[in-house]
Amino acid sequence: MEIKLAEDTFLTDDFLRQLINVGEVDILVGLPTHNNAKTVGSIVKTIQSGILRWFPRERAVIINADGGSRDGTPELVTSISIDDVRRGSNPYALRTLHSISTKYASSPESPAALRTILAAAELLQAKACVVMSPESSSIEGEWISKLLRPIRDDGFDLVTPTYRRHRFEGLLITNLLYPMTRALYGLRLREPYAQEFGFSGRLGGEFLSQNVWDDGTAGSGIELRFTLAAITARHRICQSFLGQKDHIERRGSDLVPALRETVGPLFSALEPDFPVWSAVTGSQPLPTIGPDHEVLLDLVRVNRKRLREMFTTGVAELATVFQSILSPATLAELQRIAGSGESDFEYSTELWVKTVYEFAASYHQSVISRDHIIQALAPLFRGRVLAFLMEHRNGSAEDVENGIESLCLEFERLKPYLLQMWKSRE
Amino acid sequence: MREMIISELSQAMHELARGFAHYLPRLIVMLILAFAGWAVAYIAKVVLRSILRLIQFDRLSDNAGASQLLTKAAMPAATEVLSRFLFWVVWLGFILLGVSVLGILGLQEQIGKFFLFLPRLFVAMFILFFGLLAASFFSRAALLAAVNANVPSPRVLSLAVRSIIIVFVLSIVFEELGIAEQTMLVAFGIGFGALMLGLAIAFGIGGKDLAQRFLERRFVRAKKDESEDELSPL
Numbered sequence: 001m002e003i004k005l006a007e008d009t010f011l012t013d014d015f016l017r018q019l020i021n022v023g024e025v026d027i028l029v030g031l032p033t034h035n036n037a038k039t040v041g042s043i044v045k046t047i048q049s050g051i052l053r054w055f056p057r058e059r060a061v062i063i064n065a066d067g068g069s070r071d072g073t074p075e076l077v078t079s080i081s082i083d084d085v086r087r088g089s090n091p092y093a094l095r096t097l098h099s100i101s102t103k104y105a106s107s108p109e110s111p112a113a114l115r116t117i118l119a120a121a122e123l124l125q126a127k128a129c130v131v132m133s134p135e136s137s138s139i140e141g142e143w144i145s146k147l148l149r150p151i152r153d154d155g156f157d158l159v160t161p162t163y164r165r166h167r168f169e170g171l172l173i174t175n176l177l178y179p180m181t182r183a184l185y186g187l188r189l190r191e192p193y194a195q196e197f198g199f200s201g202r203l204g205g206e207f208l209s210q211n212v213w214d215d216g217t218a219g220s221g222i223e224l225r226f227t228l229a230a231i232t233a234r235h236r237i238c239q240s241f242l243g244q245k246d247h248i249e250r251r252g253s254d255l256v257p258a259l260r261e262t263v264g265p266l267f268s269a270l271e272p273d274f275p276v277w278s279a280v281t282g283s284q285p286l287p288t289i290g291p292d293h294e295v296l297l298d299l300v301r302v303n304r305k306r307l308r309e310m311f312t313t314g315v316a317e318l319a320t321v322f323q324s325i326l327s328p329a330t331l332a333e334l335q336r337i338a339g340s341g342e343s344d345f346e347y348s349t350e351l352w353v354k355t356v357y358e359f360a361a362s363y364h365q366s367v368i369s370r371d372h373i374i375q376a377l378a379p380l381f382r383g384r385v386l387a388f389l390m391e392h393r394n395g396s397a398e399d400v401e402n403g404i405e406s407l408c409l410e411f412e413r414l415k416p417y418l419l420q421m422w423k424s425r426e
Numbered sequence: 427m428r429e430m431i432i433s434e435l436s437q438a439m440h441e442l443a444r445g446f447a448h449y450l451p452r453l454i455v456m457l458i459l460a461f462a463g464w465a466v467a468y469i470a471k472v473v474l475r476s477i478l479r480l481i482q483f484d485r486l487s488d489n490a491g492a493s494q495l496l497t498k499a500a501m502p503a504a505t506e507v508l509s510r511f512l513f514w515v516v517w518l519g520f521i522l523l524g525v526s527v528l529g530i531l532g533l534q535e536q537i538g539k540f541f542l543f544l545p546r547l548f549v550a551m552f553i554l555f556f557g558l559l560a561a562s563f564f565s566r567a568a569l570l571a572a573v574n575a576n577v578p579s580p581r582v583l584s585l586a587v588r589s590i591i592i593v594f595v596l597s598i599v600f601e602e603l604g605i606a607e608q609t610m611l612v613a614f615g616i617g618f619g620a621l622m623l624g625l626a627i628a629f630g631i632g633g634k635d636l637a638q639r640f641l642e643r644r645f646v647r648a649k650k651d652e653s654e655d656e657l658s659p660l
Contacts, residue, residue, distance in 0.1 A: 168660070170660055171659055172660055173659075173660060255574070255659055261660075302657060309576075310573075310576055313573060314574075316567065317467060321566060367485070368566065369567075371565065372566055375574060378573075381659075385657070
């Protein structure tokens, strides 16, 4: 272990002592938490059983990076005995499995949590690492294998998940993040903002050494930056189908934080990555283990009236804000559809793509506060969600997938429009 | 008698000539100062205009809402206004310096007052600009938060935030300039109090139905919505 690193590190002395006691490992599982006492116990047990079953001969450690939980989450992580799990799974596991918890801050910060996990992985010289979400109640032990094996056995550097989702879940991913990253970076990566993902020690160390931690750009949504960093550095990336993504209860008001976590970092990354994405045309599929998507068609009750009301109100009330961000033609078209009847409501893919690209160009140019630009996207996204719901309310899984695919192709087709907007506003 | 008149006239002419000879160099100095001042002022204007264009000051002014005010007043862009303002302040400063060289009694004191007033003028302009910027930022933040939280009449809320900040900024500006300090203080107190009272009355009486709808939406409809599925964006 390199003493120099220990001297320079931001890790606490106690955490460093625990890491030194562990020694080198082959596999590291990172678990960032904050007040997850309800779910973390079962998740740690599932992780432990997954390691015992799929990697019985590997030296492994679970690193819990906690953001100041007050419900005893760290104690729960460290108190779960490996013997309880061993009885029920593989009694012949040869290695000791360590569980270490450290408090990186008194409040949750996803960049600090990931940084702690990456630093621990580097110190322990872990060859393959995986980060798991502390909220997933549908997690299975096999997920560990699905995310780690491509790294250990096939030499991939990043493994992102694909899930079985309800057709109307994750609409921010299917209507913006996936198509836009695909069009700009040229890779058909279904989950660019993954809560569960695997990565090689090499990629982790490389990202850790990047100047993203102290330059103020490492805000929320660091997972997306991590994925984009792997793409731009041309690391080997693949996808692995995990199974059903459980429905995490979120309120409608969670949309703005979700936009800040995802769209903000994506728009922000476009500036340093300009030489990369401006040269990309078209998109390539990624190696995928299992299907690259599965769609559930259960019925859901959605308040379409409220979605429409929030879109219409947003377009009317934020007209002065949109004048700074959008082109007159796009704004006029939005105002036209905001005034149309419910049965005629249609937010076309072309208009949506132009809206997003103009927002990205305005973000680049900082025409107003960048956070205000992200917030202003929320009512328009609701309009797009409404159009998507209306278009696919009776659609099959294939119809939904075709709709997403045509949106992706529209993002790719209109990429020159983004380049034009980008340059014209410089 | 004739000799006396001639003597007085010649003395007067001598004094005039002496006075003129006394003032001529000062007049020349004043003219030189005015000309040099014009050159310095012009250079300062060009330099400031270049700097402001480099830092895209017009966009900052747009964001602050100052550009809209200037357009309404049929004035040029903020960069041009500031550059011209600097030009006139510098040139006027040089002219007054030249005038002071003439040594005209009474004028010295007024010129001194003018130069003492300049820093306060700059500070007042600084406060006004950044006050407008703050008003624009916070009113837009309030508008966006209100729209995304589905609060009724978000523009009224935004306008109220902007008005409060602008009234507050203007009172500081006038106090800094020393213009009718007492009057402004009283006017601010009355204006601010009236605004708060007006808002309270508007919300309590005029906006009774609005408040009722808002509270119903917040608390009554929340129960109804429990039967509806929320779509997770991620």
